Amino acid sequence: MSTSYIRTICPFCGVGCGLVLEVRDGEVVRVFGEKEHVLSKGRLCGKGASSIRSLYSKDRIIYPLKRVGDNFITIGYDDAIKEITEKLLDIRDRYGGKSIAIFGGCQNTLEETYIMGKLARFLGSNNVDSCARVCHEPSAMALRETVGIGGSGVSVEEVPRAKVIVIAGESITESHPVLVDYFLEAKRNGAKIIVIDPRVTPTVRLLADMHLQINQGTDIYLFNAVANYLIQSGKYDKEFVESRTKGFEEYREVVRDYSIEDAEKITGIPKDEIVRFAELISTKPTIFSWGLGLSEGGGVNAVRAYLDLMLLTGNVGIDGGGPLVFRGQSNVQGSGDLLKPNRFPNGDINEENARKLAGVWGFEPPLYKGLTVTDTFLRDNDIKAVILFNFNVTHSLPNRDRVIKKLKELELLVVVDAFMNETARYAHYVLPTAMWAEEEGSVVSLDRLIKWRFRAVNPPGDAKPTLQILSDLGAGLGLKIPTDPREVFEEMRRVVPLYGGLDIKEVMDHSANSRFPNRELVLYKDRFLTPDGFAHFRPVRYVDRVRNGLVLITGRVVTHFNTDTLTGRQWLSKLEEVVYINEEDARRLGIRDGDMVKVVSGCGEVIVRARLSRDVKVGHAFMVNSLSITNNVVCDELDEESRIPLYKSTVVNITPIHP
Structure with missing residues (x-):
């Protein structure tokens, strides 16, 4: 009996905990925490500790399926690839590349995600997106325009150094349990934790020194009123604002209309609690952290208003302070970095970036703005073919009836997944994919840490690594795609400026700090990564919503x-x-x-x-x-x-x- 121990990364939330898989005779029999991992340090939550069970679920898809009428039949893998690529080329010839879309879930590796975008562009389509759209796209947008990078500016390891921590719209005890120890350590060090949430969550009970039980959707009014209070009372960081930001005068004019008294009526939070909140966040260092309650509750403007408070108090670019985004999947940060319909992997969609890509890819990508996954399934459009890589849109997207209607209208729907989920039932072809322990590649955690998943076992039946499936599709379409994720990693590193400073040896060393762009625990100490080097206020106004229910x-x-x-x-x-x-x-x-x-x-x-x-x-x-x-x-x-x-x-x- 042969036994080996393989290091990998947990397939669940954005903490990206290190796992060690015990493999006996080609089967994973046990999982435990990797003590050497730079962030998780051997900790695991219940989901991670039981993660190997789904690998051996009896209902896994292990052979390709083809729809015939209302039923599915098994089909050979090579035949499935041949039929799919022929149909894709036919649809492209009849309707153009704009009629094709490729969307990925956020547990795909960086290498797989990068290749999805490349393959779509080869077909003449910028209709690429990921599940990052439906969770933290507002966060990425607001962060990029405010400070430069669409990700956390402070690492989890800095949490114990904070004096104040704001948690807006997030219950880490439910979503990111391993992080709780970092927040408890901060409390032991004297930090005050403020939770903004309409519900009394387990996080409120365990961690909160102050709970602002806000009316859902009124965050912008709260943040603007607090800003006005701090400005009027002279308790904002004037030196920081004057030396490192732009747009303050316009911001001051906008928030002037927001009062603490009206904030109490609109948000449902007592006035004295709002004032105390304002006083606390003027302390340094303060971490401004948030989850889906903010991004899915108020969209990009809610995140902008929150980040404006961070700038106003000067709590960015300092040890123990800055923005921390609670991303919910193991590679949602990387998926959002690489797979967008309105951006190339190397930056804005423009002729210069297209030429740079052509120098690496051998072809120029199209220059139009593509469709998001939400616009594809929830709005009228001319999309005829969709490939979904580990993305169950029927469950994930709202207004299910409308999503199903679009799925049924497609001339070609290819679902690449390990299970016959709600979306796969509407597919024309289902390709079985390897799961997280059966393939390898890199993933990005919620605080920019990039780590490598090592393959522990082989996939069952005809299930293939996602990168292999992409390579085979590419071959049928006329594009050569490597099957070695290391080779793709190096190409991606050349193409993507954010990842240019990565070292694959550090990425594979789970004990090393391999955060992008250059191993920083805290970003923006000397300069913001915006084009002009300054942070930018983005003032927004509160819009009242009429609610009858x-x-x-x-x-x-x-x-x-x-x-x-x-x-x-x-x-x-x-x-x-x-x-x-x-x-x-x-x-x-x-x-x-x-x-x-x-x-x-x-x-x-x-x-x-x-x-x-x-x-x-x-x-x-x-x-x-x-x-x-x-x-x-x-x-x-x-x-x-x-x-x-x-x-x-x-x-x-x-x-x-x-x-």
Whole structure:
């Protein structure tokens, strides 16, 4: 019996914990934390500790499938590739490259994601995107224009050095459990932690010194009112603002209209708590951290208003201070960096960058702005063919009926996945892919740390590494694509300026600090990475929303993950289909705990069980986003600029169903 121990990276959240897989005779039999890993240091949460179970799930797809009528038949891998590439070329010839789209999930490696974009451009399409669109695209946009890089400016390792930490719209105990130890260490060091959230979450109970239980969607008013208070009272960092920022005068004029008194009425937060919050964040160093509650609740403008407060208080470019984004998947940062319809991997879509790409790729990419994944499935368009790499859009996107309608209209839908998920059921072809322990490549954590996944075992049946599938598709289309991720890594490093300073040896050494761009724990100490070297205020105004019903908030629970494709095969227990509402709202609506209720929005309805909870603020309701039914009622309102669905802003009416 042969035994080996292989290092890899956890397939779940953006912490990117180091795992060690024990392999016996070609099978992973045990997983434990990698003590040498620079960030996780041997820690694991329950999802990571049980991660190998889904590798051996009995319902894995291990042979290619082809739709014939309403059924699927098995087909040889080479035949499937041949038929798919022939259909793609036919669609391109008839409709043009703009009719094709390639979208990737955020557990694909950097190398796979980079090649997806390259393959699409070879076909003449800029319709490329990833699941980063539906979580933190607003964060990436706001950060890039404000400070220069669309990622965290401070590392997790700096958390214990902070004196104040703001956590906006995030429950790390549910989403990023391994990070809790860093925040507890900060508290032991005397840090004050402020949580902004409409719900009383486990993070509030465990970590918060102050909980601002805000009305959903009013963050901009809160942040602007706090800014006005700090400016009027002279408690902002005037020296920093004058020497390292631009746009302050316009910002001051905008926030002048926002008062603490009105903020109390609009946000539902007592005035004295707002003032205390303002006083605390004027302390240095302060970390401004946030999750999906901010990005999916208010879009790019909510993140801009938050970052403006960071600039106003001078809490960026200093040890223990700056922006920290709680990204939710193991490579969502990298996916967002590389796969965008309005940017090339080397920068803006323009002739100069196209020529540079041609020097490496051997062909010039198209110059038009492509469609996002949300515009593809939630708005009218002329897309005829879609390839989805490990991206279950039917579960992930809101307004499910509309998504399914688009899937059915496609002339070609290819799903590359390990399981027959909700989206694969509508595919013309399903290609089985290797899972995270069966292939290798690099991934980027939530604080810019890039680490290598090493392959532990071979995939079953005809399942192939995603990079192999991309290479075979490329061969059928006329584009040579390497199958060695190391070779792709080096090409990517030459093409992508953000990654130019990476060293693959450091990336493969899990004990090394291999953060991009140049191993910084804290960015922007001397200069911001904007074109002019300054940070830029981006003043925004609050827009009131009329609500006739309860505001439905979606979010995570610690035992399940995103679309539940993996965790649903790891746990014996299943999620209960429930909606949580406040006791006061329940009394008003005639709902008792345990009643079956109908939840109705402008996009759909579901019947679930009601659970009464004081943790949910009056006027709000909560459903877990891992439930397959949740997005039946979440509507497809998109943020105007970032095109993210505003998952946490759907108004619903809930009525009891009494026997």
